[in-house]
Every structure is written in C-alpha cells, then in structure tokens.
Amino acid sequence: MKPASWLKLLKDSNHAVGTQPTSGADGVKIAVLRKDLAGLGFILAAAHRLESSMHTKIGKRIGVNLSDRIVVAEIASFKEIQHLIILTFLLIMFMIVGPYFTLFRVYKGFSEVPLFFRIFLAFWYIGASQFLLEWLWSMFGKEIITISSDSLKHRRTIFGFGLARAFDKEEVQDIRASGYFEPEKPIKKYSKKFGLKLGAIAIDYRACA
Structure with missing residues (x-):
C-alpha cells in the first residue's frame, strides 16, 4: 500500500469520530494511542499541505515531514x-x-x-x-508517528530514547479518531483554523500469530 493510500484510508475513516472502539471478533485487538498524541485531524491537515511542501508545522508543537515517500509527524509534549x-x-x-x-x-x-x-x-x-x-x-517528551508504505509506527521518546509500537499495514483496519477532548489553550486557534480537535488515534489491529 502506498503512502497516498494510507492517507486516503485515514481521511475516509472519519465515520467513527467521537466513538470509543470495542474489541472485534477473530482475534482483532484494539490499540488506542495515548491522548498526548496531537490528534488524527492535525496529521490529516498537514498531509493536505504536504502536497506542495516537504515540511509543515501546525502551531509550535507539531511538525510533519515528507521524505522518501514516508510521512513523519513529530509532536512535542504539552507544557502546562x-x-x-x-x-x-x-x-x-x-x-x-x-x-x-x-x-x-x-x-x-x-x-x-x-x-x-x-x-x-x-x-x-x-x-x-x-x-x-x-x-x-513534560519538559522534553516527544511523540513520533511514522506512516510508510508497509507500516504505521508510534514512538514516545525522551532525549531520543523510548519505546515504539509498529503495526503492519496488513493487520491494520479502520484507523480513526477516537475520544475527542478539549484542546489546550495554545492550540485552540489552530483547531478553529483547520476545523479540527484533539483526540486519541484508535485502530483495529490483528496481531500476527
């Protein structure tokens, strides 16, 4: 599956927005990425803009890069x-x-x-x-989302060190925004500008046997 197909899958999956996922049948597991993630909507907005730019930023915390047909979103932790x-x-x-x-x-x-x-x-x-x-x-944390032709990866890092979770594209279904919540004040103006909100990302994932 090409990155463009990943983005299309993301865009077309908004029918589940605002719902909480439930466990599926046949061994399908639910993976909900932490709410620290800046939200599916921001990545989609950045993906639209990447059609004419190799790098884009949304606010001070979110940066998205397109390199070698790989989309990488970096979200700095929110500092309250x-x-x-x-x-x-x-x-x-x-x-x-x-x-x-x-x-x-x-x-x-x-x-x-x-x-x-x-x-x-x-x-x-x-x-x-x-x-x-x-x-x-809170001071130095960063979340990194990588969307490539064969996988979706989510990593939480502090000074470059941290755990990562990778999901094979063949096992991922129904990527969607889930569990919307009120955005932090510094990002409210951007959420209004793009018509977006913050939230967790949820997917149905069938783990390999």
Whole structure:
C-alpha cells in the first residue's frame, strides 16, 4: 500500500469520530494511542499541505515531514506551567527527603531499621522515579508517528530514547479518531483554523500469530 493510500484510508475513516472502539471478533485487538498524541485531524491537515511542501508545522508543537515517500509527524509534549510547577515542587521534596532519611538511617545503622521502614523507602524511591519520569516527559517528551508504505509506527521518546509500537499495514483496519477532548489553550486557534480537535488515534489491529 502506498503512502497516498494510507492517507486516503485515514481521511475516509472519519465515520467513527467521537466513538470509543470495542474489541472485534477473530482475534482483532484494539490499540488506542495515548491522548498526548496531537490528534488524527492535525496529521490529516498537514498531509493536505504536504502536497506542495516537504515540511509543515501546525502551531509550535507539531511538525510533519515528507521524505522518501514516508510521512513523519513529530509532536512535542504539552507544557502546562501550573502542572510543571507542582511537579517540580513534589520532585524536589521526594529527592531531598528520601536521601536524607536514607543517610540518617545508614548513619544510625541500617541493619537496625524496621522492615516497614525499608519497604516505605523502596516505595518512596519508586514514587520519586515516577515523578522524575513525568517531569522529563513534560519538559522534553516527544511523540513520533511514522506512516510508510508497509507500516504505521508510534514512538514516545525522551532525549531520543523510548519505546515504539509498529503495526503492519496488513493487520491494520479502520484507523480513526477516537475520544475527542478539549484542546489546550495554545492550540485552540489552530483547531478553529483547520476545523479540527484533539483526540486519541484508535485502530483495529490483528496481531500476527
């Protein structure tokens, strides 16, 4: 299937907009990409513009490139100042209090530390790592969608590192927008300009046996 066919499939699949997908029969699995994704509509709008341009941007967060018949959309994570301030405060608290109590207990003799306190510290550091990961994602995260002649790939990265999911074109059915929600304020003007909204992308996917 050519990239043009992928785009046509995307454009023709809007009949399911606003609906939540359900599990299909015969082993068909539902894959819903995270809502951090800028939305199917923005990619479609960019794809229309790519007919006369090798690179296009929608707002400050979304960039789409066409190279060697491959469409690549890059979406930077949305940065909400209030959320980042709270997250930074909590992260500092976790990173200061945890090590302080750990060093204090080591100085006093860690072998005498009750089991409950050891378990508490373990969960404390797990929580701190989760806050750190969320902070890094909010500051430097990026989602990359790649549409080629034989696959659709979705990758979440921080500093270029991250997990990716690839879907074989032979196993993908009914690519559609799903679960619309109110766009963030900085993007509202672009959603009005293109007549689009933010949302998750859903597909029916039959995993290979």
